[in-house]
Every structure is written in C-alpha cells, then in structure tokens.
Amino acid sequence: MADTNFTKSTDAPNTRALTIIADINIASLNDFFNVETLGAEHAQTVNIITVAGREITAQLLADVQPDVLLIRSVTPVNAALLADNHSVKFVGSATIGTDHVDQAYLAERNIIFANAAGCSKHSVAQYVVTSILTLRPQYWQQPLVLGIIGLGNIGSTLAQYAADLGWQVLGYDPLLPESKFNNASFDEVIAQSHAISLHVPLTHTEGMNSSPYPTHHLIDGAALAAMPADTILINSARGPVIDAAALEANIDKTARQVVLDVFEHEPQITEQLLSKLTIATPHIAGYTLEGKLRGTQMIYDALCEQFNVTPTLSMHQLLPVNMYQWSELKHNADRLVKFYDIMRDDQLLRKKVSDGQVSGADFDQLRRDYHLRREWQA
Ligand SMILES: NC(=O)C1=CN([C@@H]2O[C@H](COP(=O)(O)OP(=O)(O)OC[C@H]3O[C@@H](n4cnc5c(N)ncnc54)[C@H](O)[C@@H]3O)[C@@H](O)[C@H]2O)C=CC1
C-alpha cells in the first residue's frame, strides 16, 4: 500500500517543504494554502506552482514530484497523468463535476481525493433562472413548467427558485426517491415542459464513470424530436449530455431556443453551432466569486482534515459584502435580469469567432479573465 503520510521519513519535523501543483484558475490559492493556514508542523514552507489546467502534464508531475495536486475540471487525472509520479498524496478538484478524475485509480494508489460538491449550486441555478427570464420575460406573469433533469445539488436548488417564482416543476432523477420535485418520467419532462434544464453528471454505459442511467447523449435525436419546438433547452451540465449533431439538425428544423454553457467539443465551438444558439457562454455558469471561493474552501478543508488540523481560514473573510437578496430580486423583473447581464457573456463569446470557430485558446482566455459575478443570497 502506498504511504499516505505527508511527512517524508527523511525530513526532520519543521523543516518540511510542501509542494503543490495547482491550476492557476483556482481562486485565492495563496490565501488558503500557506504555512499559517496549513499548520506549521506540516509545512515550514509551502511552494505553489501554478499552471494552466490543460498544461498539468505527466512530465510536469514526474519532474516536480509534488505532494499535492489541486485541479479544476480541465485536467484529466488518471493512470496516464500519474504513472511516473510517486509523490502525490492528495488530489483536490475545486469543482463539482468529477468526470475528469479516475477515482478508482486514485484509490488503488492510496491517493486521497476530494472535490467541491455543491460549491456553485446557487450560481448555476441563478444562471438558469436568469437565462429563462431574459429570453421569456412573460414568465414573470405567467406560470412556467420547468423540466429539470437531475435533482441533486443544482437541480434541487433550481427547483426551489422555480417554486418561489410560482412555476411548476417537472423533475426526473431515477437515482433519487420520488418527491415533490422528483415527480415525472423522462418522457413527461421532455414532452410537457416550457423549458428544460439539465443538471446531471456526465456518465457512460461502461468504463470510468459508468452508470445504470448513463447521461452521455441523454438528449439525442429521439429526445429532441419528442420535445415541443417552443421548449427552451438549457445545458449547463456537461457538453456530451447532448448529441451536438442531433441538436444542430433539430434547431434547423424547429428554430428551438437553446442555451448552452457547455459544449460537446469544448473548448472549441464551431461558428455553425454558435450561430444556431440563442445564448452561448464559455462554461461560466458556476463562475461567481462565491462559487469559486467555496470550491477552494472545500478542498482546503479536505486537506486540513488529512493534516488533522483545524481550518483557520473561511471564505467569508475574503468576500466583500453581498447585499443582493433573492427575496427582493424575485419581485423585480428589471433588477433580476440586470443583476446578471447574461447577454454580455454571450456577446463576448461570439466576438471570439475567427476562421469559422471559437478556438480552445480563446474559450479558455474568456474563462481565465472572467469578471466573477456575485451570487444573490437565497
Ligand atoms: N457549467 C458549470 O459551470 C457547472 C457545471 N456543473 C455540472 O453539473 C453537474 C450536476 O451538478 P450537481 O447538481 O451539483 O451534482 P449532484 O451530484 O448533486 O446531482 C446530480 C444528480 O443527477 C442525477 N442523475 C444521474 N444520472 C441521471 C440520469 N440519467 N437522469 C437524471 N438524473 C440523473 C443524480 O442522481 C444526482 O441526483 C455536475 O456533475 C457538473 O458536471 C457543475 C458546476 C458548475
């Protein structure tokens, strides 16, 4: 069994340097990971090497041999990444999704893994409410039937916002018991909703992330054909949950309004697909200050647990005052859609089209330079 003790036997206590390789897009890394916040008995110095998530490679991990790897969603963590590394004891992903991490392999290597479940659930749910009310302001006055596929942290948070707005929720989640919101079949959600929002993990029929209810291409040509043409479709889960080719064909036929924050072939997007979407954003549904800091906090807390130290930093010490209350916004049509100007994010993405596509580099740059918005307080 691999050694999970962070203190190497050759190091005298208190002379230990802790080396962390981290995705540069993790918020407030230096605030959360330093000698004071991790406990001086574990690290007299903390070296953080920040790298773009897509540039965290097997070679880098073999050369640096860090103790800790902190990632977001764009770094696949698997045997290929870690085969020549013998030092990593802890991998933290400051994200909700875990489809990029081979957790069985990490367990085999006795490497502790932590993610940030639920960290941006309000941010993503607020993105969805904002997109619907931006596209169809009439639903301030009229009840909307909102279909929600996946009723975990994000789906159930969205369902609560919908209920607060007087909307009807048709929810489908085969892995949860029936409930007030988990009240419909997949076919009913598809056929009877005015808007459908997807909040499932990316899973497959076999291999890593396999599930009895796989979500890869869950929305395929057949599902799209059964969906009324005026139903809005929103995907802020993972791109491959929708079959992109079938989606393009369906939009050509129905002129459906489609909102995508995630794309099957992310980070590239073709101009052809983009031109058919009503709202398109570069995977930023969860990018609020609160959502990102909560993600960092959660992996910091998990590392502290491994070190057996009490966390000393709370994200609330880093957050500016937040005066935005759902109890006020939900009664004020104008203020809610101005609170988050989703069309600005859409336009910034469209401006990046060049030679028939948005390149991966431009997509990533928009995300790196994103002005983190605020969450409204539920
Ligand atoms: N666009 C963005 O910025 C973000 C995207 N995400 C994505 O959203 C996904 C969902 O996030 P959470 O709600 O926090 O996850 P969660 O794990 O709390 O909930 C997911 C739910 O989906 C259900 N589910 C699984 N397979 C299903 C199927 N075939 N049909 C219907 N329901 C199914 C599960 O039972 C679970 O209740 C994440 O896995 C991630 O990929 C998460 C955060 C930010």
Ligand SMILES: O=C(O)C(=O)[C@H](O)COP(=O)(O)O
């Ligand atoms: O939490 C998740 O899951 C997400 O999709 C993130 O919000 C986006 O993560 P990054 O792509 O910034 O790693």
